[in-house]
Amino acid sequence: MVALLRPDEGSIVKTHKTRSVTIKRSFRSLAVKYALLLLACAVVMYPLFWMITMAFKPFDEWTTGSGLTWLPQNATLGNFEYLFYGQTEGLVVTLDRTIGGPLWASLVTSTCGTIIAVVAGTLSSYAVVRFNILPSLALSVLQLRLFPPLAVMIPVMVMWAFIGGVDTWWGLSLIYGIVTLPFAFWLMKTFFDEVPIEIEEAARVAGSSYWRVFYRITLPIVKPGLATCVLFVFILNWSDYLLALLLTQKEWVTLPVYMNTLNTALGEMYGMKAALGFIAAIPPIFLGLLIQKHLVRGLTFGALKQ
Amino acid sequence: MTELSSNTSASLASNVGEKRGYWSRVGRDGRKLGKWFVAPTVALLIFIVIFPLLMQLYLSFTWWTPLDGVPWYQAYESFNWGENYLILAYDPAFWAALWRTAMIMLVAVPAQFFLGLGLAYLFIDKFPGRKVFYSIVLTPMMVVPAVVGLMFFLLFQGTGPVNDSLGLPASFSWLTDPNRALISVIIADTWQWTPLMFLILLAGMLGVPSDQLLAARLLGGSNWQNFYKIILPRMKSVIAIAIVLRLVECFKIFDLIFIMTSGGPGVATETISLFLYKKTFADLDWAYVGAVGLAVLIVLSLIAAFGLSRVAKNKG
Numbered sequence: 154m155v156a157l158l159r160p161d162e163g164s165i166v167k168t169h170k171t172r173s174v175t176i177k178r179s180f181r182s183l184a185v186k187y188a189l190l191l192l193a194c195a196v197v198m199y200p201l202f203w204m205i206t207m208a209f210k211p212f213d214e215w216t217t218g219s220g221l222t223w224l225p226q227n228a229t230l231g232n233f234e235y236l237f238y239g240q241t242e243g244l245v246v247t248l249d250r251t252i253g254g255p256l257w258a259s260l261v262t263s264t265c266g267t268i269i270a271v272v273a274g275t276l277s278s279y280a281v282v283r284f285n286i287l288p289s290l291a292l293s294v295l296q297l298r299l300f301p302p303l304a305v306m307i308p309v310m311v312m313w314a315f316i317g318g319v320d321t322w323w324g325l326s327l328i329y330g331i332v333t334l335p336f337a338f339w340l341m342k343t344f345f346d347e348v349p350i351e352i353e354e355a356a357r358v359a360g361s362s363y364w365r366v367f368y369r370i371t372l373p374i375v376k377p378g379l380a381t382c383v384l385f386v387f388i389l390n391w392s393d394y395l396l397a398l399l400l401t402q403k404e405w406v407t408l409p410v411y412m413n414t415l416n417t418a419l420g421e422m423y424g425m426k427a428a429l430g431f432i433a434a435i436p437p438i439f440l441g442l443l444i445q446k447h448l449v450r451g452l453t454f455g456a457l458k459q
Numbered sequence: 460m461t462e463l464s465s466n467t468s469a470s471l472a473s474n475v476g477e478k479r480g481y482w483s484r485v486g487r488d489g490r491k492l493g494k495w496f497v498a499p500t501v502a503l504l505i506f507i508v509i510f511p512l513l514m515q516l517y518l519s520f521t522w523w524t525p526l527d528g529v530p531w532y533q534a535y536e537s538f539n540w541g542e543n544y545l546i547l548a549y550d551p552a553f554w555a556a557l558w559r560t561a562m563i564m565l566v567a568v569p570a571q572f573f574l575g576l577g578l579a580y581l582f583i584d585k586f587p588g589r590k591v592f593y594s595i596v597l598t599p600m601m602v603v604p605a606v607v608g609l610m611f612f613l614l615f616q617g618t619g620p621v622n623d624s625l626g627l628p629a630s631f632s633w634l635t636d637p638n639r640a641l642i643s644v645i646i647a648d649t650w651q652w653t654p655l656m657f658l659i660l661l662a663g664m665l666g667v668p669s670d671q672l673l674a675a676r677l678l679g680g681s682n683w684q685n686f687y688k689i690i691l692p693r694m695k696s697v698i699a700i701a702i703v704l705r706l707v708e709c710f711k712i713f714d715l716i717f718i719m720t721s722g723g724p725g726v727a728t729e730t731i732s733l734f735l736y737k738k739t740f741a742d743l744d745w746a747y748v749g750a751v752g753l754a755v756l757i758v759l760s761l762i763a764a765f766g767l768s769r770v771a772k773n774k775g
Binding site: 193196204273284285290298300364388394395430438440441452453456 | 490492493497503508510514600601602606607618732736745763
């Protein structure tokens with residue numbers, strides 16, 4: 154876990170640490186470098202900052218009506234209040250669905266989807282790496298990621314309707330587990346690849362069963378990797394929009410889908426949407442920082458390691 | 460923990476030779492356990508790939524829609540001998556959507572690549588504040604795509620901050636003008652995914668052996684020469700990975716556009732995914748969507764197979 158929390162070592166392909174050769178740079182080139190970096194940070198922060206401040210702005214500061222300002226002039230928690238309690242001062246319209254349901258739905262389905270993906274992915278990648286069973290599984294799993302989900306969603310929707318999985322927590326969790334399985338599989342495969350087989354063979358010689366070796370020796374060794382994998386897959390599930398849009402209707406609508414339905418007779422509810430976006434954006438950013446070190450590995454299906 | 464284990468494995472690996480990677484001798488109960496281990500994944504794959512594909516193939520040869528009042532397995536009642544595929548071949552909306560998707564890919568991915576490459580070059584050596592900058596630059600990638608759509612939806616409003624800070628009137632609309640809507644979408648996608656390019660390319664750059672760089676520098680190579688002649692050629696495969704990954708994801712783009720413009724104005728930002736979505740829910744033309752989906756699937760698989768064979772050839 155400690156290794157997990159330590160962000161980027163700047164190293165790659167395992168052997169290289171951040172370049173030890175420091176290049177002598179003139180003051181001018183250093184200044185240019187920092188200027189460019191600050192510019193990049195400004196570009197990164199601009200949209201985020203606008204959304205976050207928007208979340209704290211009262212109704213009349215949402216648009217150019219009274220002149221746009223970067224910081225809210227009369228900062229308010231009204232937008233959040235409206236989301237959580239369905240009403241707030243100055244708004245006649247009440248919200249019939251508050252954020253509670255979607256927040257819960259997002260949490261439950263992302264968590265269950267993560268469990269499915271990580272359990273199936275961990276077990277099968279171990280079997281492929283160690284027992285050499287179905288080596289072709291690796292590529293067929295990867296192919297799942299190639300296609301636009303909408304191109305294959307018709308039968309899935311028919312099937313989900315048939316098994317009664319539409320708008321249920323388990324229906325959405327199941328599809329989440331399946332679409333993030335490739336990530337879990339490949340991420341865990343890279344971690345298992347790194348475990349020295351000699352340790353396991355020594356345990357075998359000492360008389361442990363295969364299951365015991367896996368459970369007692371290998372799994373504890375890859376624990377940091379497993380934690381990374383869990384967080385990574387959770388981020389992916391949490392970030393989904395399309396699947397929830399297709400497979401939920403009301404009860405189990407997730408945060409992003411709920412966000413886009415937030416319109417009332419008053420028109421676009423910028424402030425509330427921004428507040429909601431803010432809430433939805435926090436967990437992945439936070440978790441992403443925790444697993445920064447392994448992001449490359451996860452996102453490239455283990456083709457690159459850091 | 461991982462570092463430690465990889466060190467030990469490095470020292471021991473030489474003794475074991477080729478057998479590293481999987482058990483040198485897997486006993487019968489080992490293979491049995493392995494079968495149990497792959498069972499859930501195989502079951503899920505069969506559940507989500509084989510059966511749905513057959514169903515999609517079947518439905519795509521009919522006129523079936525969920526409004527028919529006929530369950531899907533009786534779709535043969537409206538069997539149409541593949542007319543959907545004929546319609547597809549002459550469907551201008553489909554080809555236009557494909558073209559638009561290609562355009563987004565062709566503009567956004569190179570833009571992300573060059574920006575990412577430049578950024579990565581800034582991070583190639585140590586400097587004070589590197590970790591902080593690194594974390595900040597990576598942030599966009601972690602934001603939920605739907606929320607990115609919302610953020611840029613807010614920014615590009617006529618009455619929004621972009622017009623405000625550029626001094627443009629509120630009537631200068633970004634999202635309701637066909638060309639500018641496309642540009643806005645590309646900007647948003649670039650904002651979100653340049654960090655991914657950066658992350659991968661930086662990993663590749665740091666993988667270039669530093670003694671080679673040092674030698675080049677000692678021999679008097681300029682920074683540009685070092686970059687162009689030493690670093691770039693050595694990160695070819697990394698560049699390929701980054702670009703392929705982004706192309707695939709860009710082809711699938713949906714969330715961002717759906718929230719920013721819903722494919723509009725008109726069909727100005729309607730990519731393949733949005734086209735399919737519209738056909739699915741506005742027209743309820745499910746059999747046709749199935750046909751389009753299968754066609755896309757087959758073409759993508761052929762491209763992937765071709766790409767993989769190229770990769771295999773390069774390795775061999």
